[in-house]
Amino acid sequence: MKTVLTIPLIFFRLLYQSVYLALGQIWVNKMRSVLTTLGIVIGVASVTAVIAALTGLKAKILTQVETLGTNTIFISPRTPDHGRFQHAGWWQVRFRPEQMDGLLDHCPCVGVLSRVGGVGWRTVKYGEQSVDRVEIQGIEPDFHKIEHRPVILGRVFSPIDDMDVRQVCLIDPKLRDKLRLDHDCIGETVRIGYHAFRIIGVIESRPQMNFGDSSQERYEVFVPFKTLEKLGEPFMWAMATGKSAETLEEAQAEIRFFLRRTRGMRPGELDNFRVESLQSALDTFNKIAVIVTLVAGGIVGISLLVGGVGIMNIMLVSVSERTREIGLRKAVGAKRSAILTQFMIESVTLCFVGGLVGVGFGQLLTMAIANIPQVKLDLAHIPLWAIGLSFSFAGFVGIIFGMVPAIKAAMLDPIEALRHE
């Protein structure tokens, strides 16, 4: 039993003693240690901050995806890179409602479709209260099946609302409060421009996800798609869902084929619209995230390499400064392995301290990023695995670059070492 325990015990002792000694060395050579570990600190701080920002971004996007569903397809006009529509204004490439008539009959993989129209920001009034910059959107009843935004109060749009071009609307709760409407505001009438709209329901607010201009609150009013034309020529796009996640790509292909025909595209011409699913957007984001992580990883790799060379340099200096100490330790019975362990632990400790400071700075950076109001990365945080990863990298650097000085120390001849000036 005793012999079994002896070796781990000796190792534990050495570990304890070496960490103690190493921390002492670092404390005595504060300035030197700070400069030495700078590379490690910067590397670890930047990688943790980048990972934290990406984590925040992803969390944000995932919240959004939860409301929309990955099964959702977005159809919107665009000007292609070349061809007939290269210099076309949005007016020329815009969708017209009839271009989507009968789409569901021709696209078996598409579940539901809702045309969506926007007329931009308008002023909404209720009695004396008035709110500017309200986004007015026209939607079809199937919209409710696509976007997971429950109607909290009242009812959803029915096909009759659309067919009869009724002047009814759904508003979001923030607008209701801003207009000082009653909590139960169903049946009240608000004015948009010269038109009066009866509120039939309150729809849940969209989660905040607008990068850039977010200082202003967003208010939304939904009206039936056909009714929207009364407020002006709408900019039209559409949302659809695939019948299943597996046939999502087929659904997109079918929509594309259908729209090329109804929009009178010639063979070989580039699409003047885009058909995208959230899944493909998510894939794109993930690809970008991977690229950013790799680039950040590359930068970190370089700074860790530089840091590692710094560590090696300072450890070589340390070995040469402490040659007599090494000689003495050997004279009183330190084995080569003990000296090796001591110097390895010293360099690893140095790197860990650098890593710790780096994670601290990374946390500060993350907090700074999270608190920039325009960026809206308030969900940014350093995940635990990133901390673990940083520390393992720091430790790895310590081991790799501490090796040469430690071997040099371990191989010193005690007689020579004790004679060293």
Place this chain on the structure above:
Amino acid sequence: MRTNPDRVVIRLDNVMRVYRVGVERIHALDGVNLELRENEYVAVMGPSGSGKSTLMNVLGCLDRVTGGRYELDGQDTTGMGDASLARVRNERIGFVFQSFELLSRSNALRNVEMPLIYSRDGWWSRRKRATQMLHRVGLGDRIKHRPNQLSGGEKQRVAIARALICNPSILLADEPTGNLDSKTSEDILALFDQLHAEGQTIILVTHEESVARHAKRIIRMKDGRIFTDLSSDEDQARRVELTPLLGKVTK
């Protein structure tokens, strides 16, 4: 400490230590035979280049012999590997150096307990043992002092305490008073006398006759060989006769 004056601690049997410098072969030790029993107090003297430093290194297991046989406590060290020699140094040998070799950033206690880090046992009681040892060398009130807060004599006492912490079979002192003034030297030598009286086996390397007088046996070396090996009194008696042969012994 109970001692057995008949027990042989060190036995050197025709020990050779040859260095190669280019094509030349330098015989630093050229057939040394020596037997040392427990509780002996020996001074090794000789001019520079006589081989006494090499002898110390060999006795301290810092250096390996190139010929002959070295037994320490009845154990042959000749074929031992680095790790085994390190263990022998840790458990059987205590070194005292001319320039003390204390760790400047550690206090007296930590300096004294340092060898216990590398020992098989004694680690758990290292504080207690180091404190006791510091009391034994008369530094009970300097335990928390750092080397730069200690005088030369006190530093050497700390070094002696460190050498004794593992209960070594031999205490090897290389010019222990070389960096000290004569008054302090006497104090340190008195400490050696006390340790000897308590049963410690001591080997002392020195240039100074006055230091060597404290030993009970004086070995004079020349050209890698033992020239005379006499008791202190005999050595004193034959001093006049020996001096011209040894050249200038005192520095």
